Amino acid sequence: MSSPLIFIDGDQGTTGLQIHEQLRGRTDIALITLPDAQRKDPQRRAEAINSCDIAILCLPDAAAREAAESVVNPRVRVIDASSAHRTRADWVYGFPEMVRGQAQRVASASRVSNPGCYPTGAIGLLRPLLDAGLIPRDYPVSINAVSGYTGRGRAGVDEHEGPNASHRSLHRVYGLELSHKHTPEIERYSGLASRPLFVPSYGAYRQGIVLTIPVEARLLKPGVDGATLHNCLTTHYADEKYVRVMPMEAPGVGKQLNPEALNGTNVMALSVFANREHGQILLAAVLDNLGKGASGAAIQNLELMLAQ
Known part of the structure; x- marks a missing residue:
């Protein structure tokens, strides 16, 4: 054969x-x-x-x-x-x-x-939580993400690795017209009832993404907190090879997120951070924009x- x-x-x-x-x-x-x-x-x-x-x-x-x-x-x-x-x-x-x-x-x-690379992180976080009814479908979702400059394609590589690399940008926020082409994809496959506010940016490193979604506990059903959201994600991805849900209380996890941590792999790491005193939750995804993305x-x- x-x-x-x-x-x-x-x-x-x-x-x-x-x-x-x-x-x-x-x-x-x-x-x-x-x-x-x-x-x-x-x-x-x-x-x-x-x-x-x-x-x-x-x-x-x-x-x-x-x-x-x-x-x-x-x-x-x-x-x-x-x-x-x-x-x-x-x-x-x-x-x-x-x-x-x-x-x-x-x-x-x-x-x-x-x-898309950004939608992989956003949908990976949102879809299980919306399907479970833990985040309302009409929640006013905002998404912030930073990608390595290869996310710009050849133009980004030329700017940072070409003959004029000394003039490269250290950090560039774009999509300020709020019509990024990934937004309809995120809305459709996450299950949101309305368009999320998506603000992407590029950093002065080659590849890797950190994407974050803030959530206010007061806008969720009574009793739903960071641990509830984390448990849902953990259950959803329990048997998946390429998506990892990081422990909430692991040493060092709450200190920082490194966008380059999973470069060269097809793995995406999802995290949930929570401050019970302030009623605030942060959903986060880390992945390689050239790998899983x-x-x-x-x-x-x-x-x-x-x-x-």
């Missing part, structure tokens, strides 16, 4: 390079690659995507839509790492740990849309699809 053919469309970009690096030494699959001169040739790309078993799209949104539309072979399955198809009802959302049965839906899907998630979804 021949090995499954995998085509990475856009294997020269940040995410595509990482996926290719992690897959190229494997003997259970075969990678289709195009020579440099053919990577932008629509005909050659269409031929490659229609000759593979699973295509992984690591492209800008418009190019990802074109690539998906070029698939005419019904046996070709697609994983899209862009945001082009994330809120489409005919694509399966590729966050296997989100709800019970999601991993199986990914495994059997013909079209899978990888989650991009290439790692794509490979996790690929493994599920290959096992089907």
Whole structure:
């Protein structure tokens, strides 16, 4: 029996390079690659995507839509790492740990849309708590997140690693028009009844995300506190390999969060911090924007699809 053919469309970009690096030494699959001169040739790309078993799209949104539309072979399955198809009802959302049965839906899907890096953290925290009724669906959610500069793609890498790196920004808050493209994705898959307020930023480090969501206990049902939320998350992710819920009272956990702590992995760590005196709770997620937030998630979804 021949090995499954995998085509990475856009294997020269940040995410595509990482996926290719992690897959190229494997003997259970075969990678289709195009020579440099053919990577932008629509005909050659269409031929490659229609000759593979699973295509992984690591492209800008418009190019990802074109690539998906070029698939005419019904046996070709697609994983899209862009945001082009994330809120489409005919694509399966590729966050296997989100709800019970999601991993199986990914495994059997013909079209899978990888989650965004920020939404992975936000949805990972919110979805179990909203589904359990511990946070109301109409709660006025605000999300703050800082990512490494690779989250900006090539522009961020050039600014910090290129010839003009001496002029790099140390910290940049953006999305101030409050219309970041990840916000609809967060709203849809977290289960919120209205749009969250999302404020992202970039730091002067290569990769890694810390995302936080403040919660006021007075806006929750009586008796719901930080421990209640922590127990819910712990139960939801108890059997998951790639999502860890950190202990609330572990030594050092309450001191600081390091956005680079999980770099190079497909692991996301979730934490709950609480101040009972002030009635305030902080939900937090740490993950690698190039790992669980991009290439790692794509490979996790690929493994599920290959096992089907």
